Amino acid sequence: MNPDNPSSPIRIITPARHGDARGWFMESWREDRLAAAGVDCRFVQDNHSFSATVGTLRGVHFQTPPHAQAKLIRCTRGAVIDVAVDLRRGSPTYGRHVAIELSAENGRQMFIPVGFGHGFVTITPDCELLYKCSAYYAPEADAGLRWDCPDLAIDWGLNGREPTLSDRDRRLPCLAEFDSPFAYDGSPLLPL
Numbered sequence: 001m002n003p004d005n006p007s008s009p010i011r012i013i014t015p016a017r018h019g020d021a022r023g024w025f026m027e028s029w030r031e032d033r034l035a036a037a038g039v040d041c042r043f044v045q046d047n048h049s050f051s052a053t054v055g056t057l058r059g060v061h062f063q064t065p066p067h068a069q070a071k072l073i074r075c076t077r078g079a080v081i082d083v084a085v086d087l088r089r090g091s092p093t094y095g096r097h098v099a100i101e102l103s104a105e106n107g108r109q110m111f112i113p114v115g116f117g118h119g120f121v122t123i124t125p126d127c128e129l130l131y132k133c134s135a136y137y138a139p140e141a142d143a144g145l146r147w148d149c150p151d152l153a154i155d156w157g158l159n160g161r162e163p164t165l166s167d168r169d170r171r172l173p174c175l176a177e178f179d180s181p182f183a184y185d186g187s188p189l190l191p192l
């Protein structure tokens, strides 16, 4: 899953910023541009979260079918390491992940399709994340995997420090206890 390759189901999008003496302007979301980048998705909900301290970790989250969500994620204040984990049963990269820095400064957005888990850790204080979702929040379908599951082996860059977590995230299961409801669609994959 190399997000720089057009064959990857994970897409990185960086909308152009038009700078002038006042600052800048950008089209933060355009359906046709996303379609041109290989993303065919109808979004129905926008989310916005604020994380106060460095080392706040949310994830690894997903909703199960029929409420599964694709997400288009961007950071509008501060910086985070954003992670997408392949949870598609039968995928050659099942359990593996992509991690990239999203920041207010770099303006990158990451598109994560259905079948992937999502999580992030803050690397600056006062981080705001905005993301679009392709399905409504459904608490009964809300699920996740432990951030420190050894089978996921995600390097969050914490260097031994304990992250700030929700109670829910502390209780999430590991990959070995997880029976994935997501099917692998055969989309071409590349080594991470």
Ligand SMILES: Cc1cn([C@H]2C[C@H](O)[C@@H](COP(=O)(O)OP(=O)(O)O[C@H]3O[C@@H](C)C(=O)[C@@H](O)[C@H]3O)O2)c(=O)[nH]c1=O
Pocket: 047, 049, 058, 059, 060, 061, 062, 118, 119, 120, 136, 137, 166, 168
């Ligand atoms: C996700 C979500 C939560 N909530 C509520 C439930 C709870 O009372 C409060 C906080 O929810 P959480 O603790 O689940 O928030 P958080 O840990 O930030 O959950 C989010 O994490 C990132 C990584 C994602 O990818 C998101 O899809 C979502 O799972 O907000 C909604 O009302 N709507 C929503 O869409």
